[in-house]
Amino acid sequence: MKHISQNDSLQGKDRIIFVTKEDHATPSNAELVEEDPNDPYEERGLILPSGEINWNCPCLGGMASGPCGTEFKEAFSCFHYSKEEVKGSDCLDQFRSMQGCMQRYPELYPQEDEKESREKDQTSQDSASAETSGANSTSDIEKDSNTTQPNKEGAVES
Amino acid sequence: MLKCRTVWRKLAPLARASSTVCRQNVRRTGLTHGRLPAQVPAAHMSTGPTGGGRENQLYFLLVGVTCVGAGVYAYRTVKGDQLRYQDRIDEISSRQEKFNTENSDTPSESEPVLAAESVEATETQVVPKPEPQAEPVPESEAEPSPEPQAEPLPEEPSPPVPDAEVEAPSETTEPPLAEEPVVEAPPEEPAEPHAVPVVEEEPLPPSEPSPIELTESPPPPEPHVESDPPAEAAAESPAAEPPEPEPQPELVSESVGESTPVSLKVPSHTPYLLIGGGTASFAAARSIRARDPDAKVLIVTDEPDLPYMRPPLSKELWFSDDPSVTETLRFKQWNGKERSIYFQPASFYINPEELEGAENGGVAVLTGRKVVHMDVRGNKVKLDDDTEISYDKCLIATGGVPRNLQVMERAGEEVMKRTTLFRKVDDFKSLDKVSRNIKSITIIGGGFLGSELACALGRRSNDSGLEVIQMYPEKGNMGKVLPEYLSNWTTEKVKREGVKIISEALVKSVTCKDDKVEILLKDGRLVKTDHIVAAVGLEPNVDLAKSAGLEVDSDFGGFRVNAELQARSNIWVAGDAACFYDIRLGRRRVEHHDHAVVSGRLAGENMTGANKPYWHQSMFWSDLGPDVGYEAIGIVDSSLPTVGVFAKATSKDTPRAATEKSGTGIRSESETEDTATSPVASSTPAPSVEQHRDDYGKGVIFYLRDKVVVGIILWNVFNRMPIARKIIKDGEEHADLNEVAKLFNIHED
Numbered sequence: 001m002k003h004i005s006q007n008d009s010l011q012g013k014d015r016i017i018f019v020t021k022e023d024h025a026t027p028s029n030a031e032l033v034e035e036d037p038n039d040p041y042e043e044r045g046l047i048l049p050s051g052e053i054n055w056n057c058p059c060l061g062g063m064a065s066g067p068c069g070t071e072f073k074e075a076f077s078c079f080h081y082s083k084e085e086v087k088g089s090d091c092l093d094q095f096r097s098m099q100g101c102m103q104r105y106p107e108l109y110p111q112e113d114e115k116e117s118r119e120k121d122q123t124s125q126d127s128a129s130a131e132t133s134g135a136n137s138t139s140d141i142e143k144d145s146n147t148t149q150p151n152k153e154g155a156v157e158s
Numbered sequence: 159m160l161k162c163r164t165v166w167r168k169l170a171p172l173a174r175a176s177s178t179v180c181r182q183n184v185r186r187t188g189l190t191h192g193r194l195p196a197q198v199p200a201a202h203m204s205t206g207p208t209g210g211g212r213e214n215q216l217y218f219l220l221v222g223v224t225c226v227g228a229g230v231y232a233y234r235t236v237k238g239d240q241l242r243y244q245d246r247i248d249e250i251s252s253r254q255e256k257f258n259t260e261n262s263d264t265p266s267e268s269e270p271v272l273a274a275e276s277v278e279a280t281e282t283q284v285v286p287k288p289e290p291q292a293e294p295v296p297e298s299e300a301e302p303s304p305e306p307q308a309e310p311l312p313e314e315p316s317p318p319v320p321d322a323e324v325e326a327p328s329e330t331t332e333p334p335l336a337e338e339p340v341v342e343a344p345p346e347e348p349a350e351p352h353a354v355p356v357v358e359e360e361p362l363p364p365s366e367p368s369p370i371e372l373t374e375s376p377p378p379p380e381p382h383v384e385s386d387p388p389a390e391a392a393a394e395s396p397a398a399e400p401p402e403p404e405p406q407p408e409l410v411s412e413s414v415g416e417s418t419p420v421s422l423k424v425p426s427h428t429p430y431l432l433i434g435g436g437t438a439s440f441a442a443a444r445s446i447r448a449r450d451p452d453a454k455v456l457i458v459t460d461e462p463d464l465p466y467m468r469p470p471l472s473k474e475l476w477f478s479d480d481p482s483v484t485e486t487l488r489f490k491q492w493n494g495k496e497r498s499i500y501f502q503p504a505s506f507y508i509n510p511e512e513l514e515g516a517e518n519g520g521v522a523v524l525t526g527r528k529v530v531h532m533d534v535r536g537n538k539v540k541l542d543d544d545t546e547i548s549y550d551k552c553l554i555a556t557g558g559v560p561r562n563l564q565v566m567e568r569a570g571e572e573v574m575k576r577t578t579l580f581r582k583v584d585d586f587k588s589l590d591k592v593s594r595n596i597k598s599i600t601i602i603g604g605g606f607l608g609s610e611l612a613c614a615l616g617r618r619s620n621d622s623g624l625e626v627i628q629m630y631p632e633k634g635n636m637g638k639v640l641p642e643y644l645s646n647w648t649t650e651k652v653k654r655e656g657v658k659i660i661s662e663a664l665v666k667s668v669t670c671k672d673d674k675v676e677i678l679l680k681d682g683r684l685v686k687t688d689h690i691v692a693a694v695g696l697e698p699n700v701d702l703a704k705s706a707g708l709e710v711d712s713d714f715g716g717f718r719v720n721a722e723l724q725a726r727s728n729i730w731v732a733g734d735a736a737c738f739y740d741i742r743l744g745r746r747r748v749e750h751h752d753h754a755v756v757s758g759r760l761a762g763e764n765m766t767g768a769n770k771p772y773w774h775q776s777m778f779w780s781d782l783g784p785d786v787g788y789e790a791i792g793i794v795d796s797s798l799p800t801v802g803v804f805a806k807a808t809s810k811d812t813p814r815a816a817t818e819k820s821g822t823g824i825r826s827e828s829e830t831e832d833t834a835t836s837p838v839a840s841s842t843p844a845p846s847v848e849q850h851r852d853d854y855g856k857g858v859i860f861y862l863r864d865k866v867v868v869g870i871i872l873w874n875v876f877n878r879m880p881i882a883r884k885i886i887k888d889g890e891e892h893a894d895l896n897e898v899a900k901l902f903n904i905h906e907d
Contacts, residue, residue: 018803
């Protein structure tokens with residue numbers, strides 16, 4: 001091993017540097033390329049730049065693609081475009097049919113449907129304000145099961 | 159080449175000698191005749207009157223022998239290829255025949271798998287079993303050929319008992335797999351249990367097969383996973399009958415003896431056809447369903463299982479405390495959250511036969527069928543039972559099969575019986591069983607799978623006294639991925655998990671003696687063991703390339719596709735089998751879970767018109783026991799120059815801590831919640847770092863190609879993948895990588 005300095009050495013083609021917290025205390029001067037918010041290749045968050053909902057957002061998990069996907073999309077779209085003072089108050093029918101559908105698949109959509117839709121609203125509001133909260137997630141496939149079955153451990157399983 | 163050189167060296171003096179002799183001859187003649195002959199025989203070497211003789215004959219002999227040898231070798235190779243090709247064709251056709259003869263022999267064929275119950279447990283769900291029933295032959299009245307189908311079909315009254323299986327008369331039938339999470343029908347083909355996704359099928363007359371049933375039917379569908387009433391019916395005789403008492407008029411209520419072409423059971427056309435039922439396929443299905451409203455997606459897989467995740471098969475499932483884990487396939491994560499390896503329970507999917515009529519579309523999985531021929535011009539595929547399915551868009555996500563060592567293949571049946579090629583759920587189940595009953599197990603292979611399995615089994619060895627040996631040709635574990643110093647460090651960790659490491663081991667031969675497997679290495683070492691697990695790589699499955707006329711990559715293997723994962727019009731490839739063009743990193747083929755998800759999603763998007771290239775870099779991770787883990791992204795090849803920046807690891811830097819902190823389950827998810835944090839100037843002085851020559855606790859390792867970072871490993875540093883992804887995406891040359899390392903805040907938790 002060749003020592004360049006006390007904490008920096010070269011082992012063949014591999015360089016090894018040891019750093020203390022102090023060493024890394026000063027801000028980095030590494031330059032990163034500025035992000036283009038309209039980059040068409042990038043993964044998008046829940047709301048696309050055009051204002052539409054990105055149904056393929058990992059943050060939604062399997063909600064838009066499952067057996068109740070159509071009902072979910074209708075309810076959520078209605079909510080998203082709702083201009084009422086109490087957002088979504090004009091969408092009760094859609095939410096009701098969504099809940100009805102979800103009740104038929106207790107395994108996929110656990111009992112707490114109301115909590116579910118409230119959670120989804122929460123997610124949408126958060127995501128609407130932030131840009132790409134879920135954009136980095138690609139392994140959502142594992143995640144979605146967790147979001148749709150939050151009470152797994154408490155759930156009764158036959 | 160070297161041989162030529164040595165041969166030439168030997169011959170050179172002879173050549174020189176002969177040419178000197180020639181020259182001398184010429185001069186002599188010149189002298190004697192007073193003048194030089196008109197034509198100086200310049201190149202007069204071997205054929206000269208005096209230049210001939212023994213040396214030239216020897217030379218000719220040598221050349222001749224080489225040519226003959228080359229010819230013989232070439233001939234043998236070509237013949238061998240032809241033979242192998244012939245064998246393969248024969249094998250395929252014999253399979254077809256065997257199938258056909260079985261079909262004609264057994265009157266009652268396929269059995270519908272009856273899925274478990276509904277909440278009330280009074281409903282029976284009739285699930286049509288995807289049976290390869292190409293022939294209308296079977297339909298004889300007497301026989302209950304279960305083929306519930308929407309249309310005219312040889313019906314089958316299904317047994318009332320939930321989970322009851324009517325056994326196929328076939329000799330190859332297997333006992334009801336009651337324990338399996340998914341109820342499976344007895345196979346007709348040699349040993350292939352079929353897991354059929356159950357869908358609530360309400361009692362509906364066959365004449366109305368629309369999936370409106372799905373919405374109308376009151377009783378909720380059954381969770382397949384809990385198959386309570388075991389299928390006693392297993393032992394039922396072939397002529398076993400109909401149903402009854404129980405409820406409903408199943409789909410089957412139609413005339414028992416109707417003969418109809420079986421192929422109707424499977425949709426003859428599907429807008430989206432996904433070949434292969436793994437991670438990439440499932441991700442694509444989800445993507446398609448999200449983007450194309452009411453899309454109808456058909457997944458065709460030759461496995462009996464619904465789509466599932468592979469990583470836990472070599473990690474979490476082994477650490478589970480639950481003794482029935484091989485049945486439930488559920489695992490608990492550090493934070494107590496439990497989940498199944500299946501992406502979705504069976505209720506998520508709809509029945510293949512209902513696909514066409516499904517008003518809101520859906521995802522249907524056809525298990526136990528293999529696509530053997532692809533007609534690209536006609537936009538259709540042919541299954542192994544001669545069923546044809548036409549499509550609008552097709553995804554090939556066939557993954558691969560585990561490679562085997564040639565010495566193992568030649569070793570004979572006794573050795574093969576004691577070998578596991580690990581990849582699927584069934585391999586996990588059988589290895590789990592085997593490992594409990596033997597004294598010694600050897601894993602051949604030092605990469606991700608081999609090392610993870612070694613650690614998993616090593617942990618078990620503490621309780622059971624199992625001897626776990628791992629052998630590989632490299633110097634240390636993950637030798638092709640980690641720089642040498644880190645590979646050595648990792649090997650020590652693996653040893654601490656209770657594994658006996660035999661490095662730089664090349665297997666020469668394997669034999670079975672006295673019920674023990676003996677592995678002879680090239681350097682003479684002999685290893686005796688009870689069972690072998692071969693984890694030596696994956697062979698991408700490109701069987702369809704020939705019939706489809708698709709290009710196969712010679713460097714990386716797999717189907718060659720462009721940056722948008724497209725092979726030809728209407729055909730995309732994703733997952734392990736795709737050799738794609740990565741705009742940033744160049745052409746590559748990636749065999750990791752997250753890549754399957756990313757590429758599957760992208761393929762699904764492109765199948766629905768997105769036209770996006772592969773851009774979002776996938777990552778991968780590995781855990782070596784519960785205390786050490788890393789995440790990585792990009793090209794992580796140990797042959798590249800690396801720069802590693804390390805800090806001292808505390809007990810807080812473990813995978814366990816990472817999940818607890820972010821409150822999520824699998825580590826790969828937790829990177830989604832995290833956002834990049836900027837480095838914070840610390841006011842408190844840190845204690846000075848002692849010589850960490852051997853302690854690579856936590857840090858970041860950069861892999862460089864032409865001074866650009868193409869790969870990054872986050873070593874025991876978690877939730878910072880977005881920063882790593884950004885650096886790779888930028889593709890910039892950074893003068894000081896220590897500055898770049900600061901972005902990761904490795905000292906912070």
